[in-house]
Amino acid sequence: xxxxxxxxxxxxxxxxxxxxxxxxxxxxxxxxxxxxxxxxxxxxxxxxxxxxxxxxxxxxxxxxxxxxxxxxxxxxxxxxxxxxxxxxxxxxxxxxxxxxxxxxxxxxxxxxxxxxxxxxxxxxxxxxxxxxxxxxxxxxxxxxxxxxxxxxxxxxxxxxxxxxxxxxxxxxxxxxxxxxxxxxxxxxxxxxxxxxxxxxxxxxxxxxxxxxxxxxxxxxxxxxxxxxxxxxxxxxxxxxxxxxxxxxxxxxxxxxxxxxxx
Amino acid sequence: xxxxxxxxxxxxxxxxxxxxxxxxxxxxxxxxxxxxxxxxxxxxxxxxxxxxxxxxxxxxxxxxxxxxxxxxxxxxxxxxxxxxxxxxxxxxxxxxxxxxxxxxxxxxxxxxxxxxxxxxxxxxxxxxxxxxxxxxxxxxxxxxxxxxxxxxxxxxxxxxxxxxxxxxxxxxxxxxxxxxxxxxxxxxxxxxxxxxxxxxxxxxxxxxxxxxxxxxxxxxxxxxxxxxxxxxxxxxxxxxxxxxxxxxxxxxxxxxxxxxxxxxxxxxxxxxxxxxxxxxxxxxxxxxxxxxxxxxxxxxxxxxxxxxxxxxxxxxxxxxxxxxxxxxxxxxxxxxxxxxxxxxxxxxxxxxxxxxxxxxxxxxxxxxxxxxxxxxxxxxxxxxxxxxxxxxxxxxxxxxxxxxxxxxxxxxxxxxxxxxxxxxxxxxx
Numbered sequence: 001x002x003x004x005x006x007x008x009x010x011x012x013x014x015x016x017x018x019x020x021x022x023x024x025x026x027x028x029x030x031x032x033x034x035x036x037x038x039x040x041x042x043x044x045x046x047x048x049x050x051x052x053x054x055x056x057x058x059x060x061x062x063x064x065x066x067x068x069x070x071x072x073x074x075x076x077x078x079x080x081x082x083x084x085x086x087x088x089x090x091x092x093x094x095x096x097x098x099x100x101x102x103x104x105x106x107x108x109x110x111x112x113x114x115x116x117x118x119x120x121x122x123x124x125x126x127x128x129x130x131x132x133x134x135x136x137x138x139x140x141x142x143x144x145x146x147x148x149x150x151x152x153x154x155x156x157x158x159x160x161x162x163x164x165x166x167x168x169x170x171x172x173x174x175x176x177x178x179x180x181x182x183x184x185x186x187x188x189x190x191x192x193x194x195x196x197x198x199x200x201x202x203x204x205x206x207x208x209x210x211x212x213x214x215x216x217x218x219x220x221x222x223x224x225x226x227x228x229x230x231x232x233x234x235x236x237x238x239x240x241x242x243x244x245x246x247x248x249x250x251x252x253x254x255x256x257x258x259x260x261x262x
Numbered sequence: 263x264x265x266x267x268x269x270x271x272x273x274x275x276x277x278x279x280x281x282x283x284x285x286x287x288x289x290x291x292x293x294x295x296x297x298x299x300x301x302x303x304x305x306x307x308x309x310x311x312x313x314x315x316x317x318x319x320x321x322x323x324x325x326x327x328x329x330x331x332x333x334x335x336x337x338x339x340x341x342x343x344x345x346x347x348x349x350x351x352x353x354x355x356x357x358x359x360x361x362x363x364x365x366x367x368x369x370x371x372x373x374x375x376x377x378x379x380x381x382x383x384x385x386x387x388x389x390x391x392x393x394x395x396x397x398x399x400x401x402x403x404x405x406x407x408x409x410x411x412x413x414x415x416x417x418x419x420x421x422x423x424x425x426x427x428x429x430x431x432x433x434x435x436x437x438x439x440x441x442x443x444x445x446x447x448x449x450x451x452x453x454x455x456x457x458x459x460x461x462x463x464x465x466x467x468x469x470x471x472x473x474x475x476x477x478x479x480x481x482x483x484x485x486x487x488x489x490x491x492x493x494x495x496x497x498x499x500x501x502x503x504x505x506x507x508x509x510x511x512x513x514x515x516x517x518x519x520x521x522x523x524x525x526x527x528x529x530x531x532x533x534x535x536x537x538x539x540x541x542x543x544x545x546x547x548x549x550x551x552x553x554x555x556x557x558x559x560x561x562x563x564x565x566x567x568x569x570x571x572x573x574x575x576x577x578x579x580x581x582x583x584x585x586x587x588x589x590x591x592x593x594x595x596x597x598x599x600x601x602x603x604x605x606x607x608x609x610x611x612x613x614x615x616x617x618x619x620x621x622x623x624x625x626x627x628x629x630x631x632x633x634x635x636x637x638x639x640x641x642x643x644x645x646x647x648x649x650x651x652x653x654x655x656x657x658x659x660x661x662x663x664x665x666x667x668x669x670x671x672x673x674x675x676x677x678x679x680x681x682x683x684x685x686x687x688x689x690x691x
Binding site: 047 | 301303304305307308310313319323324325327329370385386387388398402404405408416417418419430431510511512515517593676
């Protein structure tokens with residue numbers, strides 16, 4: 001009976017839509033084989049059973065946006081050997097980081113009749129702003145094949161094979177005709193982190209940056225191309241200010257165009 | 263007298279964060295609070311100043327389980343504001359992608375989240391050790407739903423192909439042929455699911471609910487219809503706010519909904535089914551009858567059977583749509599923004615999802631209101647517990663706690679949606 005213990009997996013949720021952790025349950029073909037290799041020790045969306053930590057691998061979904069969560073993430077870190085932040089909320093603060101550009105009190109009073117019942121932070125921030133993160137998996141939502149790769153890499157003690165280039169390269173590989181060059185459709189593909197499979201251009205629409213900026217993205221150059229295609233300053237503010245608005249250089253680029261608006 | 267409480271600090275197998283607190287004095291329940299502590303994300307606030315074109319993609323992010331519902335309610339509200347009607351094959355494609363979401367979401371709840379309660383397992387993975395074929399069937403049904411959403415929408419979570427006016431790209435008839443084969447197998451699996459769930463042990467529990475759902479002249483409702491109840495309500499979608507109100511209570515980040523002057527109500531599969539049984543396909547009606555369901559179901563524990571009947575219907579309806587489909591000439595209808603108000607209400611897997619937007623003449627959002635199904639059900643869930651707990655006082659605390667959790671999961675609550683919801687605590691005095 002004293003077989004080698006399976007590594008323990010925990011899934012944690014902070015401010016989010018649940019979509020990224022759902023990706024794990026959406027691995028319909030891999031789910032049952034996976035639980036042969038790993039013990040799902042703490043995953044409230046899937047199970048009421050909780051196995052005590054410490055955990056070998058923690059997947060963290062969501063951003064930090066309340067005083068309570070800012071405390072809780074430290075407990076999660078202490079209980080985790082490896083911590084992987086999954087999705088745009090956990091890696092960039094998510095769409096709820098749009099509060100970071102305004103006075104959050106104004107937001108609370110728009111939605112809630114009794115604002116004093118609401119305890120929230122002025123900013124929604126990524127996990128790495130609070131604790132050490134061992135790996136970040138991008139996307140709104142994450143790509144489930146990449147999630148399986150990350151878990152597999154962890155099980156084998158190697159670095160995850162997750163590409164870092166732009167959506168453009170993925171798009172070319174799919175053999176798409178460039179929507180920006182051929183159709184004049186504004187596209188964030190040249191500045192956006194790969195991983196989605198270049199879905200939007202494959203459906204005749206421009207990329208809207210849901211995987212966030214790639215490393216060393218030339219957002220300034222891309223904005224010039226957009227302006228050439230007719231985008232005005234307020235369009236540029238909005239396009240950088242969605243699901244990864246708080247990630248650089250999208251953050252700074254939207255600020256630049258905001259200052260030009262006035 | 264000694265105080266006793268049932269407390270579930272973090273409710274499992276629901277989407278999002280919430281808890282339950284029940285306080286009992288002697289043999290009387292004195293307090294029930296469904297607590298939703300999912301952090302608020304303020305969607306209605308940051309939608310202000312955004313273009314109408316962005317609303318489907320932004321509001322999808324309220325919920326990773328039912329993004330299509332958000333996209334559909336948002337798109338229909340905008341089209342309502344601009345006086346646009348999407349008809350023919352584009353309208354049919356919208357029903358088709360919604361079928362995919364119902365199959366995926368219902369299969370997730372029936373097999374992964376709810377069934378383990380009836381059979382005494384902590385989760386579907388433990389259930390799979392004894393009921394491997396059943397769980398496998400659920401996973402494959404769910405997979406077909408996801409594949410349908412992916413085919414029409416680009417990906418299963420936060421699909422990218424839905425826009426105000428229609429789609430960015432539409433499939434050819436040939437593109438839909440492979441999924442039709444899978445849907446035929448899914449329809450058989452869904453029929454099996456209805457039969458299997460109908461044999462689960464159901465606690466005896468019925469209440470005279472006020473059911474609220476859409477009703478359409480000739481279809482089981484997805485995107486259109488009037489908002490009706492079994493207590494005489496029959497209104498146009500745009501009159502929603504005149505008849506329904508939201509309240510902010512201290513212990514919940516999700517606003518509580520009531521029917522003005524009447525009180526709590528019930529949305530979701532059981533409401534939809536009980537108000538629209540006659541609109542189900544003959545196959546779904548027959549399967550429901552065979553499973554022992556009448557045209558109205560009032561036992562929320564049987565919602566698992568109703569969800570299975572709806573899954574069967576969604577497979578059947580998807581196949582009908584694919585069969586009759588002819589590729590439209592354009593992927594979308596032209597949309598010209600104008601100032602005004604737009605109203606949309608569609609049937610998310612968990613029930614009616616209402617959106618209202620006020621727009622300027624460039625289609626910029628001035629004001630938004632979003633009422634998700636789970637926030638509408640909060641009060642009804644609490645009322646169920648007020649009645650359920652006293653009938654089961656003699657159960658050991660652990661068992662009672664688990665049954666309370668199950669009573670909440672009857673509603674497939676989506677907490678992520680509702681805050682825009684579970685800890686369980688029962689205190690005995």
